[in-house]
Amino acid sequence: MFRIITAVIGRDLRLAMRRQADIVSALFFFVIVVSLFPLGIGPEPDLLRKLAPGVLWVAALLATMLSLPRLFADDHRDGTLEQLALAPHPLGLVVTGKVIAHWLVSGLPLALVAPVLGIQFDLSADALLVLTGAILLGTPALSGIGAIGAALTLGLRGGGVLVSLLVLPLYIPVLIFGAGAVDATVTGLGGEGHLSLLAAITFASVGFAPWASAAALKIALE
Amino acid sequence: MFRIITAVIGRDLRLAMRRQADIVSALFFFVIVVSLFPLGIGPEPDLLRKLAPGVLWVAALLATMLSLPRLFADDHRDGTLEQLALAPHPLGLVVTGKVIAHWLVSGLPLALVAPVLGIQFDLSADALLVLTGAILLGTPALSGIGAIGAALTLGLRGGGVLVSLLVLPLYIPVLIFGAGAVDATVTGLGGEGHLSLLAAITFASVGFAPWASAAALKIALE
Amino acid sequence: MKDRFNLYRFASPATFYPLAGKMIPWFVALAVVFGLAGLYLGMLVAPTDFQQGEGYRIIFIHVPASWMSMFIYLVMAFWAAIGLAFNTRLSGMMAQALAPTGALMAFLSLWTGALWGKPMWGTWWVWDARLTSELILLFLYIGYMALTAAIDDQRRADKAGGLLLLVGVVNIPIIYFSVKWWNTLHQGSSVNLTKSSMAETMLWGMLLMALCFWMYSIAVALMRARTIMLERERHTDWAKALLAGEGA
Amino acid sequence: MIYWNSLGDFLAMGGYGHYVWGSFGLTALIMAIEPVVVARHQRATILRLKRQMRAESRTESPTRSPAEQRNTAA
Amino acid sequence: MTLEADNLECVRGERRLFAGLSFRLDPGELLYLQGRNGAGKTSLLRMLIGLLPPESGEIRWQDRSIKSDDFRADLCYLGHLNAIKEELTPLESLLAAARLADEELSEDDAIDALEQVGLAGREDLACKYLSQGQKRRVALARLVKERRPLWVLDEPFVALDVAAVDWLAGLISEHLQRGGLAVMTTHQLVDIPAGTVRELRLG
């Protein structure tokens, strides 16, 4: 069971390394989107400090989401997905591997640069810590839930945009608790409650999402 | 010359109608992203009113950008692009047609719903008018500049995210003047200056971008 | 056909490779000399600034790094134009060799600016027009590098990257004139050929440091260009002869 | 000529030491590391190319032969 | 080891492609599907491997329904698409495919297989640089060391040059002689020297 999961993770990470662009781009998308807001809204530091958690989280949502269409699409287009579905182990395990690899490539780096971006918005050290923790805790859920959306829209032409339509509403709880944790820290209320809710969401969705995605993939392959 | 442009527009619009998802999704992405912010930031009306121009414009940028990867990708994958490049008229004209069609499908609808979303952010009637005008004026530039990015990243695996890396920095002037126009109206300074700059950018980029894109496409086809 | 052949030869890697090899030590030496002189003037001789105290001494790297970040981009765009117009192999290599150094310069400008901003403005970062456009410049560099890295066919990578450079070059005047067009926190241009508001030694220190950065950039870019050249031309006769000749 | 009275003064930079030396330090670091990285990359490239050249001359060189070798399936 | 199809019916879109189709395939036998373009050959193959549920009827492998994991452990399918990644080298593709299909394949075996399909010297070149036919060969290299009993091949000869077509025909007939089963479609006339060739004509 673990052998197949690690085999999938290994392959996907190797592909990501080959493409390079993948890792770097999701990250830079995050950085650029976050930097766009002050441009549109204006430079007042007070205003920006209030915005920071929301903006960072929305950008994290979008960056994760943007890489979703390709989660299965490449494998689908070149026929690998068929082969995976025909392999003699449950497809859910394969998807678990792919979700983990997706998080390693697109979620983890976000958590690592988030503090730097937070500084641009003049956040305090405490808030930065909670922000990083929240993104670390929340992004696996984004990958998991996103996998369902990616699987459901697989092979549909409007895919890229359609997936956002399906997935973003499901991301809202993560957004609310994630941004809430930072907000609570900024206002001095303490973000632990939010963080533990976030952990619960992540736990549930990483466990459950791969199997839902596997079911969706089988339908897409008919 | 106009025959070929209209032929391209006709075909692309027909395809968009067939897929439906396309038009609806770009629009809904816009609506959802705009609606996410109050969730991430909290409901204070004063704060929201200050945010409105920036948030709406960033969302418009992202919605346009999201549909970019598919601007040429479908034609490339199924071989149509080769045929277009082999047709006995300049490729720049074909791209002009595609840019116009892209705007009709992804820019125009945004301008139409923007006032409704602006109301959610408690904008005044004046500001709503300027907002709609600015989006109407600015989005063709987004389509034009975006076409260059889409053409440059055509066929590259990291395409979808790479295009955002290339295009977003170039979108920034549009964002600044677009949001600036609304801001100036809200603060009572009058947005005409910003609007005319926006018109100039649009004019320049719609005239120039198709030819740069055509050059990039030829490179991609080698 | 004939004059094009000449141009081609002039810009041919086979002649350029050894030439670059000979030039690098000279540029390194110049960079060291200018650097030492600039540091001596700027750090040891120049008096304090009555407004900013000693903190102003960051200017001796901040300004050269900012200048170089813009200048390198212009040079890359120049090579790109040559490459697209005349289809020379060398131009793409030069552009690719310059990009990382340019990105580093943009990064240094941001870094030193941020370190300067904290004591002067009380914040690491403000969303001011010049600062923002410098950040965009960094993104443009990274975009260029990401694009050329994503395309495996070198000829295609050069052409596509060149096109991007030419499109992105509009940003340079925006950075340069941003202080004039928007009134911002960031300082306006104070180097002026006719009258200067700066102390003489300060000005000279800055100019010398700028020369140092310039020479340094040329040296590093040439080194990188040589590697790229060898890698790409490994199947040509000159590269083979060179690889066979050079001691292990 | 020299403006500073003592080394301590020089290092303190009138209270701005952190900022000034932070800037100069990172710049110096980058300018020291970048050439080293580039030079090492060049050495590695040359070694790799030499290895490749030897490997290619052992079999036939692919660019030289217009055809590909061993195309027919066994 | 038998593959049995019982009274299969296939409807795609609104068109009934075939109905009441039954056959039985025993070890050493090759089922050669024929039929015009659009007759439903690909659809039938996808039914046989369990990716497309039949409208009615049943497919059995060793007297059990093909929905079990056991069936998939006995199956090797090669479709229209090559299932290789453009970024990976042929060697990596082959090894990754084996690992994901839960098969043992040593690196030496993989290199050997690539040599057999005529890709010697290109083990380390990313697949995107290969020509149409070379890509197909990478996909076919999987078959060289494949010992699963049931092979399902959809137009395996497409894009191959004459030498490669001969080689593949030989490979299939070896598989049959080992007691394997194979189902195949192709529009090209290829002579496969095997024990029993059953022909099934659709449409």
Added chain:
Amino acid sequence: MTLEADNLECVRGERRLFAGLSFRLDPGELLYLQGRNGAGKTSLLRMLIGLLPPESGEIRWQDRSIKSDDFRADLCYLGHLNAIKEELTPLESLLAAARLADEELSEDDAIDALEQVGLAGREDLACKYLSQGQKRRVALARLVKERRPLWVLDEPFVALDVAAVDWLAGLISEHLQRGGLAVMTTHQLVDIPAGTVRELRLG
């Protein structure tokens, strides 16, 4: 009307595929490119139509470089890919292709062409519902009314059933008899009854 290639050299990646290749093709002649997988056939075709600049050498159409728009007005190219949209119906695909290529094609002519390729009754079904071979037929339907003098076809017979292969061979030979030129690759042995068939073997 002649197509001349003069001392062409092709380098892909780092591999020199061919060099010093020259030929001349006159009206009524068919150039039949042969060669193993990966020999460079597709690359040569893409050079001939001007999409891939040759490393050295020159290609001329009617004694002028092929970079002019005139050349493209005389050219009809059919590649590996079908250049049809999955969402459009065969009829719409055909009409759109003609309009974009700046050709006149009436709806009746288009329907007629689709009938000839055996797609009668499917003019109004979206192409995504067609089988592999049927999609190829839609792409080939363009050739039926095509009167441009130079046809360049990359493996046109792939995925076609026997009847369709015969039909296409006939179509090409008609084109040649009208004084057209054609360049073609294929791995299948197809007999094309035409005036002059020149063979060119790569690699």
